[in-house]
Amino acid sequence: MSEPFLLGVLGGMGPLATLDFQRQLLEATPAQSDQQQLPSVVWNVPQIADRQKALAGTGPSPLPQLIHGIRVLNQAGASHIAIPCNTAHHWYEALSEASAAPILHIVDATLAALEQEANTPQRVGIIATKGTLDAGWYQQKLAAQGIEVVEPTPEELTQWFVPGCYAVKRGALKEGGELLAQQALALFARGAQKLILACTEVPVALQAVDAPFLHLTFDPAQALAERCSQLWQAN
Amino acid sequence: MSEPFLLGVLGGMGPLATLDFQRQLLEATPAQSDQQQLPSVVWNVPQIADRQKALAGTGPSPLPQLIHGIRVLNQAGASHIAIPCNTAHHWYEALSEASAAPILHIVDATLAALEQEANTPQRVGIIATKGTLDAGWYQQKLAAQGIEVVEPTPEELTQWFVPGCYAVKRGALKEGGELLAQQALALFARGAQKLILACTEVPVALQAVDAPFLHLTFDPAQALAERCSQLWQAN
Structure with missing residues (x-):
């Protein structure tokens, strides 16, 4: 692939966990300069239906909002996508179908x-x-x-x-x-x-x-x- | 404006400072749930020409890469843009011209x-x-x-x-x-x-x-x- 590497992060679940994941990305990468650090685009929008309530049948599905985030990350040029939220992987198949970029499974x-x-x-x-x-x-x-x-x-x-x-x-x-x-x-x-x-x-x-x-x-x-x-x- | 609030963050200068800014956004917002936290989309791409060297005349201009980031943030739906890098404000006028969303000046x-x-x-x-x-x-x-x-x-x-x-x-x-x-x-x-x-x-x-x-x-x-x-x- 000649497409440049750009990690799309589907975050916001929750916003603090998204920050922690970004810190882990920095720590996992041995870098001597800014330029050697992993490039990313992060969708950190926590206004998303509660995943626990949706799966308990007591709230709306977050799927439309998750798909919107996936589309934004693809449009931004993401070559790979990561979702630092275990529960959101319930919708992994549907999100993968909506994404040109492969989604890494946690x-x-x-x-x-x-x-x-x-x-x-x-x-x-x-x-x-x-x-x-x-x-x-x-x-x-x-x-x-x-x-x-x-x-x-x-x-x-x-x-x-x-x-x-x-x-x-x-x-x-x-x-x-x-x-x-x-x-x-x-x-x-x-x-x-x-x-x-x-x-x-x-x-x-x-x-x-x-x-x-x-x-x-x-x-x-x-x-x-x-x-x-x-x-x-x-x- | 009926456009929903979404903060675009033009980051990557450096990637650690971008994280620190995101933490400050969380801390500045009194929130009782994820959903009350500020929604953002973060361009954290540190593969950008060195600002200090560019201004010293010893390296290429980062402006084309900065404009690319601004365009991605606008396309993602940013209603406002923040740049957590003082030096990058050298190109503030040119970036504002390239942006439909207003850029807050640090x-x-x-x-x-x-x-x-x-x-x-x-x-x-x-x-x-x-x-x-x-x-x-x-x-x-x-x-x-x-x-x-x-x-x-x-x-x-x-x-x-x-x-x-x-x-x-x-x-x-x-x-x-x-x-x-x-x-x-x-x-x-x-x-x-x-x-x-x-x-x-x-x-x-x-x-x-x-x-x-x-x-x-x-x-x-x-x-x-x-x-x-x-x-x-x-x-």
């Missing part, structure tokens, strides 16, 4: 990174929205690698995950971090050796409370950023 | 914010590129308010500012911060009561070394972010 990037770990864990916990858990992408691909999956219970999601997530979204990072840390500890208590933080709000919040188990967590957005950076460097 | 935003300070300083230092200093925007507008300006000498720029700036651009924030702190202290020593950090690399670097005089500095990118957020909130 689950594929995560599993590829997990495969490269020195000691592959036997049991992995997943912190994610009900939408991501119901979709089953992580569970199926982990099972295919012989890895047992530990999931939050519906009660845990209601008590810790959902309020933790919405706390982050209103900027209360510490409050969110403390709730999400409870969720994480419950998964460790049920035998998880590592955790996949499969919702882009979670790593930001756990860092804000300096959670002591961060070295046992795996951030899909970071895996996606590293995959994007590899493509840019090989360009 | 110097106007800064001076408006300075006017609202409780105790207006008598003498203000400016840390900026030679291009920004030669353009004289800050000096003229400060003088019009009866404020005396303290500028870096050419020797100081060579010894501290320029190497400090390029250190930031290659990710060496602490090294850059130490050099730029020397520049700042020299301006305080010549009587500056406050400093305008009129190059978007400088605040990031001074924060990285936790400079003890940060409360005496003024960040034009932050003033610009606050202006953008006011427009969004009044929308």
Whole structure:
């Protein structure tokens, strides 16, 4: 392809997670000057229907707005597209059909990174929205690698995950971090050796409370950023 | 205007400063949910001719690339455009002509914010590129308010500012911060009561070394972010 490399980022879900992803893109790229950093165009428009509510059947679908963002990124010249939001991957097929540029899948990037770990864990916990858990992408691909999956219970999601997530979204990072840390500890208590933080709000919040188990967590957005950076460097 | 609010950010100068500006946009906006945050589309393409070298006559002009970014942002639906790079404002007139959306001027935003300070300083230092200093925007507008300006000498720029700036651009924030702190202290020593950090690399670097005089500095990118957020909130 002679088309120049330009990463389109379909962000805004939420706006803070989009910034965190951009920081991960910078950190993943060894650069001695501005010019060596990965070029990107970022659609960071958070006025988008709530993904969790849409999948619970209590709100409108975000698909038309997601497709609009994908079209803007294509028009801007994106050669590849990344979506730093696990739940939005529910609409991955429809978005791929609407996009000339290929969309990198966050689950594929995560599993590829997990495969490269020195000691592959036997049991992995997943912190994610009900939408991501119901979709089953992580569970199926982990099972295919012989890895047992530990999931939050519906009660845990209601008590810790959902309020933790919405706390982050209103900027209360510490409050969110403390709730999400409870969720994480419950998964460790049920035998998880590592955790996949499969919702882009979670790593930001756990860092804000300096959670002591961060070295046992795996951030899909970071895996996606590293995959994007590899493509840019090989360009 | 019935056109929806969408901030276009002409970034990439450098990519880290562009992220810092996006963080300032979030912080300037009181939001209880993702949906209340300012919507933006960000052109973060650092493969752009070096502004300092272009103005020194030792490199090509970045204008064609800047105009391309402005066109992409307009095409994406930007209702307003912000450029979180002081030096790039050298091409402000030409960019405004190429843009249907109005471009907010970083110097106007800064001076408006300075006017609202409780105790207006008598003498203000400016840390900026030679291009920004030669353009004289800050000096003229400060003088019009009866404020005396303290500028870096050419020797100081060579010894501290320029190497400090390029250190930031290659990710060496602490090294850059130490050099730029020397520049700042020299301006305080010549009587500056406050400093305008009129190059978007400088605040990031001074924060990285936790400079003890940060409360005496003024960040034009932050003033610009606050202006953008006011427009969004009044929308």
